């Protein structure tokens with residue numbers, strides 16, 4: 001069945017309130033469109049945890065610090081709606097920029113944990129934009145659950161902090177990273193890789209798996225990461241931004257691997273920034 005499509009805060013609130021009055025639980029899957037299997041797995045997860053599923057599509061200008069990145073962000077509403085319809089989500093909320101950020105808009109939400117490191121060190125202001133839009137979506141929709149992928153682990157960490165700090169009555173449901181058969185983490189940005197770069201892209205995940213293997217053999221984090229960094233950059237295809245092992249719970253940098261720690265990576269390939277993380 002075709003999902004309802006609504007474009008205003010008033011309409012989405014009406015839809016959700018009706019479900020809640022009928023005793024139904026509601027899950028939100030926030031997206032920026034360009035839906036791929038990773039998003040679809042989030043919608044399936046939402047259907048497992050709640051009776052009624054809201055998917056939001058909003059390319060949030062506040063979280064792009066590079067105008068070219070914003071302008072080239074894949075956007076195809078008709079295809080996204082077809083994919084959502086196949087899974088049977090209930091309603092799609094597609095607000096305009098004006099609806100989300102009217103002229104007088106003057107509020108920013110800033111989380112002070114999990115920042116200045118990893119992606120935030122390279123994309124200053126990005127997570128402020130994410131925190132602001134996610135807070136708005138949580139308050140607008142009033143869902144009981146919200147599903148986020150572990151591929152954006154730092155984002156997930158910051159959103160969990162935000163929800164706890166602001167006492168927002170919503171449960172954050174994480175979902176594992178979905179990968180292509182060759183190991184590349186799914187991302188809307190993969191569509192921008194050239195044909196030859198798409199062949200090379202899985203080397204990032206392969207280098208990360210090699211770090212994991214080396215750590216399990218007792219090689220130090222420093223040595224294992226240095227080796228992976230050099231091997232990725234040796235042919236001048238990748239430009240590595242970071243390759244770090246951090247504790248998955250507090251995001252602090254580890255000097256020795258221990259339970260629950262993760263390897264985080266970001267690298268440029270052509271004009272495309274790839275990020276990934278794995279449990280060690």
Ligand code: PAF
Nearest residue numbers: 030031032060130133152
């Ligand atoms: O992960 C994303 O797609 C975005 O950062 C999100 C959470 C939808 C906020 O714009």
